Amino acid sequence: MKKHVVVYKKLSAPLMERLQAQAEVTFIDDVKGEGLARLRDALPGAHGLLGASLRIDSSLLDLAPALEVISSVSVGIDNYDVEELTRRGIQLTHTPDVLTETTADTGFALLMATARRVVELAAMVRAGQWQANIGPAHFGTDVHGKTLGIVGMGRIGQALAQRGHCGFNMPVLYHSHRPRPEADERFGARHCSLDELLAGADFVCLTLPLTEQTRGLIGERELGLMKPGAILVNIARGPVVDEPALIAALEQGRIRGAGLDVFTQEPVATDSPLLRMANVVATPHIGSATEETREAMAACAVDNLLAVLAGQPPANPANRLPS
Ligand code: 8YV
Numbered sequence: 052m053k054k055h056v057v058v059y060k061k062l063s064a065p066l067m068e069r070l071q072a073q074a075e076v077t078f079i080d081d082v083k084g085e086g087l088a089r090l091r092d093a094l095p096g097a098h099g100l101l102g103a104s105l106r107i108d109s110s111l112l113d114l115a116p117a118l119e120v121i122s123s124v125s126v127g128i129d130n131y132d133v134e135e136l137t138r139r140g141i142q143l144t145h146t147p148d149v150l151t152e153t154t155a156d157t158g159f160a161l162l163m164a165t166a167r168r169v170v171e172l173a174a175m176v177r178a179g180q181w182q183a184n185i186g187p188a189h190f191g192t193d194v195h196g197k198t199l200g201i202v203g204m205g206r207i208g209q210a211l212a213q214r215g216h217c218g219f220n221m222p223v224l225y226h227s228h229r230p231r232p233e234a235d236e237r238f239g240a241r242h243c244s245l246d247e248l249l250a251g252a253d254f255v256c257l258t259l260p261l262t263e264q265t266r267g268l269i270g271e272r273e274l275g276l277m278k279p280g281a282i283l284v285n286i287a288r289g290p291v292v293d294e295p296a297l298i299a300a301l302e303q304g305r306i307r308g309a310g311l312d313v314f315t316q317e318p319v320a321t322d323s324p325l326l327r328m329a330n331v332v333a334t335p336h337i338g339s340a341t342e343e344t345r346e347a348m349a350a351c352a353v354d355n356l357l358a359v360l361a362g363q364p365p366a367n368p369a370n371r372l373p374s
Contacts, residue, residue: 200252
């Protein structure tokens with residue numbers, strides 16, 4: 052008897068066929084909209100869920116008494132009440148590693164684009180306003196040789212450190228819950244306090260997960276410790292930053308700029324002051340969003356899901372069920 056799986060993130064045809072060969076699949080699109088009602092209707096018979104970007108809490112879990120596994124197409128697991136899933140004996144899996152390099156590429160792209168004012172100046176050219184040689188009013192700031200500060204030195208943070216140190220000769224400071232000797236050695240990195248990092252870095256890059264401990268970590272006090280010419284890059288989660296405090300710091304020129312791929316509310320409100328500032332580069336949560344990486348993530352999520360439904364340990368567990 053095939054298990055029943057509810058998929059709420061579009062899969063490529065080969066992956067959907069692979070899943071359908073081993074499970075009864077219900078695909079539901081647009082769970083942020085009218086699809087949520089259809090998802091709720093499908094939960095009572097579901098043994099597995101596969102998707103991303105949907106908050107799954109007890110109100111949904113109560114509708115799914117047969118649920119065995121949630122396979123998230125993401126490395127971040129802040130959309131899930133992990134303790135509640137564990138209490139209910141539901142395995143959560145995620146997709147680390149396959150997205151590390153792509154997400155670090157996104158972080159460095161945002162760092163470069165913000166430092167060199169690429170988006171602002173490209174828009175000037177497109178608008179036909181390039182009328183003379185570029186002068187001081189349009190200068191950016193150098194990246195090579197500047198100090199790279201990384202908050203959260205996991206896989207993505209270390210990949211970012213590699214780009215900065217090996218590619219741009221940047222000294223690397225990092226703040227993490229523990230020192231990473233391998234990063235110290237490979238990237239000439241130095242573990243330090245958050246305050247020391249904020250005061251010393253020219254680029255402050257956030258790569259840490261969103262937890263109750265990291266929510267609001269970068270607030271008015273922390274932004275006030277940053278150098279006036281420093282740039283904040285956020286490829287972690289929007290709520291790690293106190294967004295009103297960031298807006299104030301940017302409006303008052305207390306930091307040079309910000310490269311933001313994540314926001315407290317996503318999609319970001321169209322009337323957000325962040326979208327009116329030339330020194331802010333805002334992208335729509337594209338951290339892992341390449342054809343190759345999103346397909347690799349979805350394949351990893353399908354593998355994780357099928358392993359658990361077959362009674363096997365998944366390659367990427369995100370919680371540990373009592374044995
Ligand atoms: C996307 C991410 O949210 O993996 C994560 O945690 O933030 C991004 O990769 C996710 O991939 C959505 O499918």
